[in-house]
Amino acid sequence: MQPRSPSRPPLVYLAFGPATYHQEACFSIVSALAHLDVHAGETLDIQVYTDNPQPYGKLPVTVHVLDEATRNAWNAPHGYHFRSKHVLLRQILGQHPLAVLIDTDTFFRTSPLRLFERVRPGHMLCNFVGARYGANQTCLLYKNLLGILKQRGLADCQMPLVNSGVIGLTAEDAATLDQSIALMDEFYPLARSAYTLEEFCLAVAAYRKLELAECTDVIHHYWSRKAQFRAKIQAWLRKHDDDPLSAAALADVLLVNDQLPRPPALHRLGYKALSLTLPSHERQFARELLYGCYPYPNEFDRACAPAWWDKALENLNERNGRIAPEELRQCLRHPGLRLSLGERRKDIEAHLLKTASH
Template sequence: MQHCLPSRPQLVYLAFGPATYHQEACFSIVSALAHLGNLHAPAIDIQVYTDTAEPYARLPVTVHLLDEATRTAWNAPHGYHFRSKHVLLRQVLRDCPQAVLIDTDTFFRHSPLQLFQRVKPGTLLCNAVGGRYGEDQKCLLYKNLLGILAERGLADCQMPLVNSGVIGLCAENAEVLDRSIAMMDEFHPLARSAYTLEEFCLAVAAYRHLALAGCTDVIHHYWSRKAQFRAKIQAWLRKHGDDPLGEAALADVLLVNDQLPRPPAWQRLGYRALSLTLPSRERQFVRELLYGCYPYPNEFDRACAPAWWDKALENLNHRHGQMAPEELRQCLRHPSLRLSLGERRKDIEAHLLRAPHA
């Protein structure tokens, strides 16, 4: 593990809990290094704040072990775990002139140095700049907080929202995090079920104080269709986990792309025609199963098959209620589907019948 040099740009990860988050973080770090170039003398420091060092043992990062008491304190007073992101970045910026905190469910399209070129005095770097606060007036954050924010002159309907999968700041602008933390503490009781409270408070804290810059061209943040991208990453780790910085591993990083694997249009039309031979409630389900069975040329796209099958059953149960195991068997053994799935039918049946949502 390397020691960080506070004068250098700091790329920071916060990763704890289930193994999935550590797998995400490891791949995100390797993707940064793959695009950065010189692995022996990288131009940035990578710091990982975590509850376990073992997943990062083969990576050139500085690991900071966090005990449960520290994590609890960072999430206080309401146990809001996203609060810890702002607390951590505020702490890093006490010692470093420039830092970027990045969520684990990310990977790089280009060099991370491009992020730091956008972290300038007077600017907040975020993953993406979204729509305006007033566009969704049914949102809990709008209904419960607009009056308070408007009365204090903190926000209005024109305030741009942000995605905080990336947060980058210069030390001289770190006070924006003090403001966002204070707002999370105050507003959490008023918007307890609002999943995006953390990034909303960041947007309010930055409004009229800092310019906003996005980086979706540099980073892919797979907050949507997470299961498919996790499947790609886990396949990469199974193949390269013992040598994550080897030549073959770095070459394969580029194959873990940001595209959701879908069959070509002509094949999707064929799947649609086939599905018409089944009861109407099962047609979308069958098409999604077949998406997972398509022989994609990219091995990491092929690894998404179980994620497609899980999502197909989840969507079916959401639309029509829980399908009983015997109904599922009958559907999968329909003559047309048996012919189309071939040997994969047995794999799908075994997988879905042991899945929690089956």
């Protein structure tokens, strides 16, 4: 495989911090390579900016090691870590005519070259175009910033919001990032608890200036239900970490799909019936545990079992308050649930009691 070409615009990853983010990035990279048509001569230039080059040693990428001082400077003046995405892409567009920055929690459905086909002057590629700014008037970004934005003529309630899991721009539109960075710096004190401030500022900077393009058909961005998708990816890594570009590894990439594993409808009805033997506040908990126990034919779907169990406990705690370990043990040993879980009950109990004790 010849994945890189210096004449190609770069696909850029920014990955630092806990191992989970590097695992996500590695799988996303391999999924991009798996979807290249090498027989048609497709190549890809992948650039990884990271604090830890070790996970990428077996991948055909160019690694740029970021020291802590650089990352702190990119996050200044407020220590806002999403700011670094825009700073990095702005720097890259000083060296390339166009580039695409992609989040680590992604994987490809088709050739990554489809992304670059949608990046052209006067356009901005994002993951997807969301609702209008005025659709949710209770959010912090609306309440605290609408007046300022309208006064300056920067935005109104009709502005489309964007998801920045992917950002693609040409060098001639790089000033969009200068503005988004300036807006983040200004608005962070007014909306520091708004998780989406970074992509909101990007939407403002692009509004009325750039046409928006989406790419959900090219990549899956698993910003929701991360635990299940991370479980699939970690199972793939355990199986293929020694040779991530082997034919078997690339074939298995296609089995790590974008579907949440759910039992067939008939089984779900059966689970619902079984749960009726339990107290009402434990019924959903039981059904979610059973979703994790179903023998899915796809091995990577089966790997989601602990994530389903964790989510079941999390939802139970949210509905009823944090459950004590002894109460959890009694719940799992209820005759109806004990029978339903069968041989998996001991594994589930050990796993959840360990989780509940932390």
